[in-house]
């Protein structure tokens with residue numbers, strides 16, 4: 217490795233193993249497992265250690281938070297000018313732990329109940345959720361010992377379930393022998409009703425009282441259900457006394473859950489209560505970016521910002537809008553632009569920014585060439601109208617994201633192949649002719 221003294225005989229793998237053990241001594245176990253376990257050494261080029269990371273989100277995070285530490289570790293190994301580069305290698309494998317067969321089946325069972333996407337790695341931390349995130353990490357690192365119970369509350373679609381599952385995944389990976397149970401309050405209630413009806417209460421109790429980590433979602437729904445509260449009270453006590461970890465989520469803090477028995481309320485307040493607020497713009501953009509990457513799609517930053525500005529208070533809706541846009545673009549064979557986003561999402565939200573209208577574009581182009589808009593839309597083929605019409609078609613496509621048949625329709629039922637030809641023609645001119653580039657810029661400026 218150029219620039220590395222004394223490590224020439226080591227392979228890239230062993231260099232990386234040495235770097236890793238240095239890093240491991242300097243950060244928490246949670247950080248290590250979240251960010252470093254998936255990194256793979258790719259090679260050493262011109263003295264630069266190349267590392268593969270699963271997503272660019274992970275890459276950016278590692279660069280921002282751990283670059284100095286990695287360099288320090290390389291220095292420690294003898295590199296005179298420590299350099300490294302992170303490359304996104306989708307599908308970078310997760311190293312499976314080696315453990316016994318019974319542990320493996322427990323781990324598999326645990327994984328079944330958890331959404332694979334809801335991991336710490338896929339959770340974007342912002343000012344709105346950093347306390348909840350830190351508490352969840354602490355609990356994941358030492359279940360039953362940090363905060364018990366951990367009570368996470370916040371509005372709809374803000375990541376409460378995601379954080380709970382992240383703890384579950386982490387614990388499943390680090391402590392594969394532990395039994396994890398994730399349940400919604402509704403399911404807990406239904407199972408209890410069935411157990412009572414079928415005379416299977418002892419199985420029900422055994423199931424919930426034998427777990428090491430109990431995750432209960434939407435605990436506010438326990439309000440007013442006396443029998444469920446009673447049973448949950450005993451489950452809670454059994455687990456708590458055995459130092460088993462309990463995590464609860466709710467849309468409100470315990471004190472605001474009406475008709476909740478006071479003995480349960482006070483227990484919910486024994487550990488740590490933490491909230492999640494709606495995310496700020498940067499966090500919303502980061503969440504969208506991470507989601508797009510998770511699906512292997514690259515979306516221009518301005519499009520992400522456009523969506524993030526429209527949907528402000530529910531991350532589920534934010535993700536829904538992104539999915540809708542991706543589906544729209546792939547089904548219609550169009551590139552993802554801001555205009556296409558405005559169209560695809562027109563019934564999800566009313567855009568807060570002015571949308572371009574085909575009529576306005578036509579008017580501005582016609583005025584520039586000194587012809588009437590109707591002439592551009594008409595069937596005439598004189599050279600005074602052919603190029604302006606092509607320019608208008610091009611701009612309509614670019615700025616409104618309308619499909620080729622829609623544009624053809626607007627120009628008095630022309631065929632979509634005519635529109636395609638016009639657009640390709642203007643694209644060629646734009647590439648070859650600076651005057652055309654300038655003109656397109658000016659027309660766009662006039663349109664605001």
Ligand SMILES: Nc1ncnc2c1ncn2[C@@H]1O[C@H](COP(=O)(O)OP(=O)(O)OP(=O)(O)O)[C@@H](O)[C@H]1O
Nearest residue numbers: 338339340371372373374375376377378503531532
């Ligand atoms: N900080 C975040 N980073 C990345 N994705 C997030 C974040 N917060 C929420 N999400 C995503 O938003 C969606 C909704 O999150 P989740 O289901 O955890 O919300 P919730 O608070 O449990 O909602 P509800 O109150 O409806 O149960 C999920 O797809 C989740 O992955």
